[in-house]
Amino acid sequence: MTLAIETSGLTKRYRRVTALSECTISVPAGRISALVGPNGAGKTTLLRLLAGLARPTGGAASVLGTTPRQDPAFLAGVGFLAQEIPLYRWFTAEDHIRAGAHLNPRWDAQLARDRLEELRVPLSQRVGTLSGGQRAQVGLALTLAKWPRLLLLDEPVAALDPLARRNFLALLASAVADAGGALTVVLSSHLIADLERICDHLILLSGSRAQLCGDIDALLEEHKVLVGPRKDTAPIERAHQVVQRQTTARQSTLLVRLGGPVIDPAYQVEDVPLEELVLAYMGAAEAPAGNRLTAMGEAS
């Protein structure tokens, strides 16, 4: 299994804040990875480091087998679309398509034109006058026209309407399937339901750290919700890693990362939906000590 992305201890510190600390993740080639986390968790920073647009202050990254850097060969392999959809506002979509042909060794101008025509995005209108969703479609079409081996998309569907969003995600899924392992995608989004539809890999950042990274099915397999009577949870905590707990007067609900089979028959073992898992980790990272959810549960 080749890795499209591998980082170890990747850190990006700005003057005052640490945007990303000690991030160690890996994404196998040919996967669609969902990059999730609360605002300010470091998602954009991670993508920019991987795209070679920013340099880490610590740790190392390997993307498509090399260190991300300012080098034409590396840049040609990576397609990065920032959240702001950077475009020349006074250029038309057609201008961008032609510029791309001059700036890239591989460039599928026809792909971009066909796609935008299909979406009824005017090719000869200044992109500054297009709607936010249309601009996003232009940005996405241009990024795809580059035929990258790694697509890094920062909130690509945020500006799209629900239909366009589903349409784009389907396109992405089929592109990855067609590439047969030669195309890897990392996309960040807050819409976990959307991500669940097409992603098979998850990276969860919270508090500038990587909390989870791995195959979604495997992650769901090793996380379970234990529901049982309210009692001393020390034995459970010794065997498993408790991510989140909710306690009422009579009942404990524990979201755990399994360290082995659950032996205590007092607990009922349930599957955890992806969204719950993601939210639990986000919450755990935000209140690492006492766990705010516990406090809320006890108050009620």
Add this chain to the structure above:
Amino acid sequence: MTWLTWRQYRIQAAAAGVLLAAFTVMMIVTGLQVAAQWHSALSACATAGAGACPGGLPGTLSLGSRAVGFLVIMTLGVPAVLGILLGAPLLAYEMETGAAGFAWTQSVTRTRWLAVKAGWLLLAAALLGGAVSVLVTWWEGPDNALQADAFQTGRFDIMGTVPVGYSLFAMALGIAAGALIRRTLPAIAATLALFVTARALVAFLVRPHLLAPVTGYFPLGVKTVPLGPIWQLTAGFVSGAGQPISLPQDTSSQVIGGLGGRGLPVNLLPAACQALAGPGSGGARPSPVASQAVTACAREHGIREFLVYQPADRFWAFQGIETGIFVVLAAVLLAVAFWVLKRRDA
């Protein structure tokens, strides 16, 4: 990259082309008129016979129209305009609007992106600055001969090779300011302020010292010296012992001589000479006869006039050195821009 640069600047290029064409036509039409005026004045002098125009044509002769002359002086601003309108936005506007993010995510390194864009703009700046300067230098030809002060600030600066140096400098300054500030309007303001400051510092403080000036000594009372269009820095008088005579700001005494502008007060002369001046008001000159007598007396005491100046034939040396200074400054600023772009994250 060249295609992208052209696509970005084609409107500016067209506008610059139109303006330059209009300026060329105007310079040629009015320049020919000025030249004709000059030649007819010269032949009028020749027809009137020897002595009609002592020391060449009168400096009061007005050549060309005032409006065109004003426009020619205004070409002083061409380099600054290039730096402000093209140089400063080069990086600043693209970073501010985020458009740079498009170019930087294609298969082109940021260094190459800047190299191509900056390269074309610098070439355009040199060509525009040079073209305007060639036209102005030709147009000013008769007036230069007439005024005989090609070194004058404002005249020196719009002719020869210096406008090319200034244009390159202004463009590089704009690019560097944009790289550091990353916002268009502040970058424009900084470019303008620094350009004017650098130009003023060089013109007033550095230029006079680019080459060691020449000191020439002349007999007291000479009316003109055949040095041509020199750049006079200071002038004064030396005593018989060779010491400069310090001149008071105001004098209640009559004055004699004064090749460089200010006359020598008679009360600073030896008593024997002072007596020859006769009565007269402060700052005025003695009667021609008395003046001659006083001057002769002062000469006998070894008093001479002196001029500190840059000889006329150094014009092109000065042009070359100053152009060189600004080209070097431009290179340094470009290096700063590249360094900032390489070092900073996108």
